[in-house]
Amino acid sequence: MATTTQTASVPTPKQSLRERLDLGNGVFPYFLVAPTIIIIAAVAVYPIIDSIRLSLLTNPLVPTGNTFAGLNSYIQAIGDPEFQGSISTTFIFSIVSVAAETVIGFALALLMNQTFRGRGLVRTAILIPFAFPTIVSSTIWLLMFNAQNGVMTYLMQVFHLLAPGDTLLRTTNGIIAAAVIIDVWKTTPFMALLILAGLQVIPKELYEAAGVDGSNRWQQFWTITLPMLRGALLIALMFRLLDALRAFDLFYVLTGGGRQVETMATYAYANMFQSPPLDFPTGVAATIILFIICAIVSSIIVTFSRINQ
Amino acid sequence: MAVQEQVAPVARAEAGSQERRPFEWGTVGRYVAVAVVLIFALFPFYWTLITSIKQDVEINSSPPTLIPHTFTFNNYVNAFLSVQPAFAKDLLNSTIVAIVTTILALLFGSICAYAIARTKFLGKSAVLAIILSVQMFPLIALVGPLYVFFTDIGAYNTYVALIIPYLVIALPVTVYFLTSFFRDLPPDLEEAALVDGTTRLGALWRIVLPLTAPGVFTTAILSFITVWNDFLFGLTMTADSTAQTVTVAIPLFNGQHQIAFGEVSAAAIIVTIPLVIAVLFLQRRIVSGLTAGAVKG
Numbered sequence: 001m002a003t004t005t006q007t008a009s010v011p012t013p014k015q016s017l018r019e020r021l022d023l024g025n026g027v028f029p030y031f032l033v034a035p036t037i038i039i040i041a042a043v044a045v046y047p048i049i050d051s052i053r054l055s056l057l058t059n060p061l062v063p064t065g066n067t068f069a070g071l072n073s074y075i076q077a078i079g080d081p082e083f084q085g086s087i088s089t090t091f092i093f094s095i096v097s098v099a100a101e102t103v104i105g106f107a108l109a110l111l112m113n114q115t116f117r118g119r120g121l122v123r124t125a126i127l128i129p130f131a132f133p134t135i136v137s138s139t140i141w142l143l144m145f146n147a148q149n150g151v152m153t154y155l156m157q158v159f160h161l162l163a164p165g166d167t168l169l170r171t172t173n174g175i176i177a178a179a180v181i182i183d184v185w186k187t188t189p190f191m192a193l194l195i196l197a198g199l200q201v202i203p204k205e206l207y208e209a210a211g212v213d214g215s216n217r218w219q220q221f222w223t224i225t226l227p228m229l230r231g232a233l234l235i236a237l238m239f240r241l242l243d244a245l246r247a248f249d250l251f252y253v254l255t256g257g258g259r260q261v262e263t264m265a266t267y268a269y270a271n272m273f274q275s276p277p278l279d280f281p282t283g284v285a286a287t288i289i290l291f292i293i294c295a296i297v298s299s300i301i302v303t304f305s306r307i308n309q
Numbered sequence: 310m311a312v313q314e315q316v317a318p319v320a321r322a323e324a325g326s327q328e329r330r331p332f333e334w335g336t337v338g339r340y341v342a343v344a345v346v347l348i349f350a351l352f353p354f355y356w357t358l359i360t361s362i363k364q365d366v367e368i369n370s371s372p373p374t375l376i377p378h379t380f381t382f383n384n385y386v387n388a389f390l391s392v393q394p395a396f397a398k399d400l401l402n403s404t405i406v407a408i409v410t411t412i413l414a415l416l417f418g419s420i421c422a423y424a425i426a427r428t429k430f431l432g433k434s435a436v437l438a439i440i441l442s443v444q445m446f447p448l449i450a451l452v453g454p455l456y457v458f459f460t461d462i463g464a465y466n467t468y469v470a471l472i473i474p475y476l477v478i479a480l481p482v483t484v485y486f487l488t489s490f491f492r493d494l495p496p497d498l499e500e501a502a503l504v505d506g507t508t509r510l511g512a513l514w515r516i517v518l519p520l521t522a523p524g525v526f527t528t529a530i531l532s533f534i535t536v537w538n539d540f541l542f543g544l545t546m547t548a549d550s551t552a553q554t555v556t557v558a559i560p561l562f563n564g565q566h567q568i569a570f571g572e573v574s575a576a577a578i579i580v581t582i583p584l585v586i587a588v589l590f591l592q593r594r595i596v597s598g599l600t601a602g603a604v605k606g
Contacts, residue, residue: 011485027425028428029424029428029430029433030430032423032424032428033420033421033424034438035369035420035421036421037436037439039417039476039477039480040439040443040477041581043455043473043474043476043477044446044451044477045452046454047450047451047453047454047455047458048451050454050457050458051450051451051453051454054457055455060457061457088339093446107342110348111342111343111346114339116336116339116343118343122347123592123596124592125346125351126324126346127592127595127596128350128351129350129353129354129588130582130588131588131589132354132584132587133537133538133580133584133588134538134540135556135559135560136539136550136556136577136580136581138351139559139560139562139563139573139575140356140357140573140577141353142563143357143568143573143574144353144356145359146568146570148369149371149373149570151356154372163527183351183424185349189350189372189510190599193596193599196600197596197600227477239445242445243445246360246446248449248540248541252544252560253560256560256563257560265541268449268452269544272452272453272545273545280453284452284453284454285476287447287449287453288450290447291446291447291449291450294446296443298445
């Protein structure tokens with residue numbers, strides 16, 4: 001503490017031009033960031049607050065509906081078995097897909113970190129799924145999983161993974177499995193590229209020193225690679241987990257806009273737009289609950305990344 | 310050179326004779342892994358492409374054919390004409406909305422990124438945290454209030470009801486990538502210009518943006534893709550092809566009774582091919598911009 005006060009009180013004797021430019025900006029930087037911050041405040045932060053207001057009304061869609069209903073819509077949502085189901089679907093999908101993406105992404109990054117013929121080709125090829133809009137990737141996989149002439153259905157039947165005439169999309173678990181496969185296809189490249197970038201900045205000397213010490217590749221992975229990748233890995237995990245928790249497009253397509261398998265986001269949508277107007281606040285309440293879950297998950301990851309660095 | 314070439318094979322042969330087995334197994338394993346990755350990554354794209362040019366009889370034949378025996382362009386024609394008549398208008402809507410949003414996001418995002426990359430101010434990390442957290446936000450939470458708001462002011466089912474929420478998804482991408490590209494530019498030239506009396510905005514406009522033009526272009530493409538790929542706002546903020554975006558049209562191809570495989574595949578290719586080409590063309594810059602934040606922290 002004492003040292004900090006000392007350093008602060010002593011004026012820096014000589015400043016370079018760069019330092020003076022950086023520090024002497026006054027209020028100017030605030031004008032530069034203002035438009036972006038104002039837009040985000042108006043279109044992202046304010047609606048969240050407005051959501052809380054809407055979720056407390058009986059029927060916000062009609063002018064006479066502005067009667068205060070208290071926490072009624074939250075009680076309705078939480079008591080709704082469909083909403084409970086959507087929470088478990090969302091969590092199962094998020095955990096399984098992100099875990100699979102992390103493991104496969106890690107393997108892919110380790111592969112691409114080696115030098116071999118065709119490395120550039122692998123790098124280019126994995127960017128193709130990345131370019132697909134989720135709605136399109138879900139749709140083309142839906143065709144491939146189709147019961148009559150889907151190529152994946154055909155292959156799974158040939159390899160006896162499915163009974164003849166069966167389809168993966170017949171059951172709830174099958175639809176979740178399909179969603180995981182599609183999500184892994186589309187977003188593992190993101191994971192792999194972030195992990196690869198992290199791998200490439202690990203100093204080679206660390207491995208050389210470990211090699212002298214006589215530790216094997218497996219030990220090096222646990223003692224050098226994994227700890228050094230912690231930062232990059234946590235960022236990638238946070239992005240992917242929060243993206244999976246809000247999954248909407250994928251399940252909308254796989255269920256044909258129906259409601260047999262719901263995530264929290266599709267449950268909210270169905271209540272807001274496909275149900276009687278009185279269900280609108282229930283849908284809004286569901287989005288608030290999803291928002292809170294996302295906030296909790298991200299703060300857990302942020303806390304985790306700060307402790308025992 | 311000649312000496313090196315001579316020495317290298319000898320050294321490799323020695324190493325090979327000493328540990329031939331593990332070396333070969335590693336290579337075989339690696340190429341098996343490469344083959345699996347390539348097939349998994351490319352097969353769905355390839356399958357969609359060939360389905361889009363197959364005739365209906367071949368699409369419905371069992372077993373499916375890996376190499377198309379028939380060829381037709383009808384699926385592409387039908388995608389526009391008979392199956393989904395609004396498809397062309399939806400494509401136009403998506404293009405207009407994505408371009409307008411991208412221009413606005415570049416306008417606001419470039420000055421914001423410049424402030425983050427080149428100036429110091431109190432609360433900079435808070436600004437960055439806000440912008441990045443919006444990128445991970447559950448967007449469905451914005452849908453309810455924005456729907457009520459746009460309906461009230463009569464903007465529902467117009468481009469405005471799309472461009473405003475799209476700014477929120479395009480701005481974080483824009484700021485993130487531009488900040489990373491601006492930081493990579495050495496500050497010497499700007500400093501010289503500032504000494505000569507150029508204003509900071511002048512320096513941004515005349516020096517930083519031209520010198521980072523490839524990065525700015527990459528950012529514009531990524532912003533365009535982000536907006537183009539949205540489905541949620543397109544679905545909830547529009548009612549018909551007045552403003553409906555193309556991603557909303559895609560699930561509508563799957564009719565109530567029967568899926569038009571050829572036409573859906575053709576539509577999927579039309580919507581995706583420009584993005585695939587852009588991403589492949591700009592892959593180096595996209596990867597460096599994407600990973601800069603993760604590595605530098």
